[in-house]
Structure formats: C-alpha cells, structure tokens
Amino acid sequence: MTAASAMVPPGSTIGILGGGQLGRMLALAAAALGYRTHVFVPERDSPAGQVATATTVAAYDDLDALSRFAATVDVVTFEFENVPAATAGHLAALRPVHPGPGVLAIAQDRLLEKRFLNGIGVPTAPFRPVATLPELEAALAELGRPAVLKTVRMGYDGKGQTVIRPGDDPARALLALGGADGVLEGFVDFRMEASVIVARTASGDLAHFVPVENRHVHHILDTTIAPAAIPAATADAAVETARHIARELDLVGLLAVEMFVTADDRILVNELAPRPHNSGHWTMDACRTSQFEQHVRAVCGLPLGSPERHSDAIMKNLIGDEVHGWPAILAEPDAKLHLYGKAEARPGRKMGHVNRVFPRASFA
Ligand SMILES: Nc1ncnc2c1ncn2[C@@H]1O[C@H](COP(=O)(O)OP(=O)(O)O)[C@@H](O)[C@H]1O
Ligand SMILES: [Mg+2]
The missing domain is CATH 3.30.1490.20 (ATP-grasp fold, A domain)
Known part of the structure; x- marks a missing residue:
C-alpha cells in the first residue's frame, strides 16, 4: 500500500484546515470514533477550535506554522476549500491530504469547475469568462x-x-x-435547488445520501428538505451525476454537488464543495451515518458507513437573531438543536441549525 492510501486508525490525529462550524462538527464526529483533531485556523476562539484536541492559530500562508502542524498530524483534510493552492501543496508534500490539491483547485475556481464538469459530460448553466466591459457586453448578448x-x-x-x-x-x-x-x-429558471452528497474512499468505494431540496433566503441556505420531492428517475440521475463526478475527480473524502432541477426535470450542476456541506446537516439525526462521520471514514481509509435514512428530515438553519429561538426549539420533541458556539449573532451569520426528524414507517 502507498502512504496515501494507508489506513489511519482510531487514536491517530486528523488535521483540519478551517475553523468554522463544519470543522467543529467534523472534530466532534472524529472524537466519537476515537480520533484526536488538530485545527489550523487564522482566527482565535473558532467554533472548531473550541472542540478540537489542539489548535494552531496562524495564516494559511505561514509555511513554518503549516510544517509544524503537519508534523503533529497523520492525515490532513479541510472544512474550507478556499485555502491557497500553495498551502495544500506544501502540506501534501508532508502528509496525505484528502481530498487532494487537484480537487481543491477545481472546486475553488468556478471556471475550472464548469469546464471540468462539461468535459466529463455534466451539464451546467451556460457561462462565459469575463474580465472587461466589452467581454461582459458580448457575453450578455450571447x-x-x-x-x-x-x-x-x-x-x-x-x-x-x-x-x-x-x-x-x-x-x-x-x-x-x-x-x-x-x-x-x-440565469437558470429552476423549479428546485437540490444537492447530493457522496463519499468516496481511496479504494474507490462510494456511498451517497439521498438527494435533498435546498431553499435559500437572500442567497443563504435556509432550509433543507430530505428527501427532495422529485420523480425517482430525476433522483437517480442526480445521484448518478454526483457519483460520476466523484469518480472523475478521483475524490477521497466527501463531495457535495449543488444542482438545479429545471421545469422539465433536467439536472444542471451549479457548484461542487469537496467537504461536508450545510445541505448535509440533516444526516446527523436522520441517517445511520452522518456526513461528518462519513468524511472521517473516507479520509482515514475506514470502511464507509451506511448512508441509509431512517427518518425524513427538515433542517432549518438558525441565521443571525434566529438563534435566540433556542429555548422553544429545545421544548419541541421532534427537534434536535445544534449550536456552533459563535458569540455574536450578526445578520446573515450561521449560528446553528435544527433538525426536525420524522421516522419512516419502514424503520418503525
Ligand atoms: N445561474 C444561476 N441561475 C439562477 N440562480 C442562480 C444561478 N447561480 C446562482 N444562483 C442562485 O444563487 C445561489 C448562490 O449561488 P452559488 O453559485 O451557489 O454561489 P455560493 O458560492 O455563494 O453558494 C444559488 O444557490 C442559487 O439560488
Ligand atoms: Mg452555492
């Protein structure tokens, strides 16, 4: 076995780049499987840093700090795909990094991403690169x-x-x-926004969660409905699209594929996120394996867990002041509250989420 595909057993330390709520929930899932975590984050008192075993507070371009960080971890992953390419490259020379720098490069550049997708036969909205006003005017005309x-x-x-x-x-x-x-x-006149989250291991095993519907308010995800109310053939196409992309990326880890479902039930891919995703938070309370545990399993080379859904779910983000509704949510029997440890409820800030779960009859 090569170093990159070696199993990283429980007891090892997982390095996480980024310190937000995704890193927090990843660190909690890692701890549940007996791992230690080391978070690398530019800000103090981060949501992930509050629950990680260790934290390095340093800039993403601080190569000395990155080297010291790498020396303390067995595998590196991230909760934030916009880390500089040089950061991922530097770490990849020292430790296994999953998903790899090549996946990051595609996911952090909307042009590369769309060209990659179209190149593997996955449709997107039509697009044109624009840097100048004449280019923009020509693109608008087209x-x-x-x-x-x-x-x-x-x-x-x-x-x-x-x-x-x-x-x-x-x-x-x-x-x-x-x-x-x-x-x-x-502009895509979509009838629904949906997403599929798929995990892939170094040995090529794949596991996906059911397609979900995502509703945005002011461009921020507000609610995820699991499963999405779409025809079975459309759901199958969405799943096959996500699995195809994961294979073509040679992904190791988790990939969220954001999609538009058109009025005639075609799937166009909007964005890729090679990490746990807000539209997968429902899995924490409604699936046999959460997206965070699945990410840990994939990057550590463990067998993937069952993504099966034992409950339907509605995930509601708690944005800004909405977090102050937590006492009423705690009193709801079907609701599961998750808070991110952020001190200040600024407008537009994701402060937590609530999963409302409805057990499926077949699992009763
Ligand atoms: N081409 C498009 N046509 C219609 N709506 C779009 C288009 N691109 C983005 N949107 C809307 O804006 C939201 C955010 O855009 P997205 O490309 O996902 O960027 P972000 O990185 O901010 O999530 C989408 O979820 C969708 O609601
Ligand atoms: Mg998006």
Whole structure:
C-alpha cells in the first residue's frame, strides 16, 4: 500500500484546515470514533477550535506554522476549500491530504469547475469568462438577460455575485467584482435547488445520501428538505451525476454537488464543495451515518458507513437573531438543536441549525 492510501486508525490525529462550524462538527464526529483533531485556523476562539484536541492559530500562508502542524498530524483534510493552492501543496508534500490539491483547485475556481464538469459530460448553466466591459457586453448578448455575474474565486453565500436584469447597467455589475476575474452565467429558471452528497474512499468505494431540496433566503441556505420531492428517475440521475463526478475527480473524502432541477426535470450542476456541506446537516439525526462521520471514514481509509435514512428530515438553519429561538426549539420533541458556539449573532451569520426528524414507517 502507498502512504496515501494507508489506513489511519482510531487514536491517530486528523488535521483540519478551517475553523468554522463544519470543522467543529467534523472534530466532534472524529472524537466519537476515537480520533484526536488538530485545527489550523487564522482566527482565535473558532467554533472548531473550541472542540478540537489542539489548535494552531496562524495564516494559511505561514509555511513554518503549516510544517509544524503537519508534523503533529497523520492525515490532513479541510472544512474550507478556499485555502491557497500553495498551502495544500506544501502540506501534501508532508502528509496525505484528502481530498487532494487537484480537487481543491477545481472546486475553488468556478471556471475550472464548469469546464471540468462539461468535459466529463455534466451539464451546467451556460457561462462565459469575463474580465472587461466589452467581454461582459458580448457575453450578455450571447447568454441573454437575466444573467448572473460571479467572481471566479472566493464566493460563498451569494457573496461576489450580481444578477444583471433587463435595463441594468453592466458596468455597475462589473464594478461590484472589484477587479476580480468574473464568470457570467445564464440565469437558470429552476423549479428546485437540490444537492447530493457522496463519499468516496481511496479504494474507490462510494456511498451517497439521498438527494435533498435546498431553499435559500437572500442567497443563504435556509432550509433543507430530505428527501427532495422529485420523480425517482430525476433522483437517480442526480445521484448518478454526483457519483460520476466523484469518480472523475478521483475524490477521497466527501463531495457535495449543488444542482438545479429545471421545469422539465433536467439536472444542471451549479457548484461542487469537496467537504461536508450545510445541505448535509440533516444526516446527523436522520441517517445511520452522518456526513461528518462519513468524511472521517473516507479520509482515514475506514470502511464507509451506511448512508441509509431512517427518518425524513427538515433542517432549518438558525441565521443571525434566529438563534435566540433556542429555548422553544429545545421544548419541541421532534427537534434536535445544534449550536456552533459563535458569540455574536450578526445578520446573515450561521449560528446553528435544527433538525426536525420524522421516522419512516419502514424503520418503525
Ligand atoms: N445561474 C444561476 N441561475 C439562477 N440562480 C442562480 C444561478 N447561480 C446562482 N444562483 C442562485 O444563487 C445561489 C448562490 O449561488 P452559488 O453559485 O451557489 O454561489 P455560493 O458560492 O455563494 O453558494 C444559488 O444557490 C442559487 O439560488
Ligand atoms: Mg452555492
């Protein structure tokens, strides 16, 4: 066996890049399987740092700190895919990094991502790279309006994107990019947003969770409904798409595939996230194996767990002030509350989530 595919047994230390709620829940799942965790994060008192065995607070480009971090861990993974390529490369020379730097490079660049997807036969919204106003005007003429202008890199929760509608001034949308490279996407008149989360091991085993529906408010995920109410053939196509992408990426770890379901039940892929994903939080209380445990299993080379759903679920994010509703949620018998340990409930900030679960009759 090569070093990259060696099993990392319980008792080992998992290095996690990024310190948000995804890292927190990953560290908790790792602890449940007997692992230690070491979080590398630029900020103090991070949600993940609060529950990890050890924390390094340093910048992602601090190569000395990265080397010291690598020396203390057996495998490296991340909860945040926008770490610089040089960071992932530096770590990959020292320790196994899952998913690998090549997967990161694709997932952190919307242009590379869409070209990769189209190249393996997976449809996306039509798109054009745009850096200048003439390029944007030409792309608008081809793709029509409305269209969505996005930064190629570093976007999340709708940040770095502008919808250009009939009558809007394209120059203003371009200004909003602040000089960053852009990609113009044709607007998809979807009937539903959905996602599929799939895990893959180094030996090629795959396991997926059922497709779910995602509802956004102000571009931030608000609610996930599991399972998505789509025809079986559409669900099968969504699952097959996610498994195909995971194989083609040679993924080791977890991949969330965000999709648009069109009015005629076609699947277009919107985004890839090679890590646990907000739309998989429902699995914590409704599946035999949560997405976080599955990620730990995949990156450590353990057998994957059953992704089977014993309950249907509705996951509601608690955003900003919504977190103050926690006492009433605790009083609900079917609700499971998860809070992230963030001190300040700023608007738009993900503070926690609640899973409302409904056991399936076949499991009763
Ligand atoms: N081409 C598009 N057509 C229609 N809606 C879109 C399009 N691109 C993005 N959106 C909407 O904006 C949301 C956020 O966009 P996304 O590309 O997923 O960026 P982020 O990285 O911020 O999650 C999507 O979930 C969807 O609701
Ligand atoms: Mg998205």
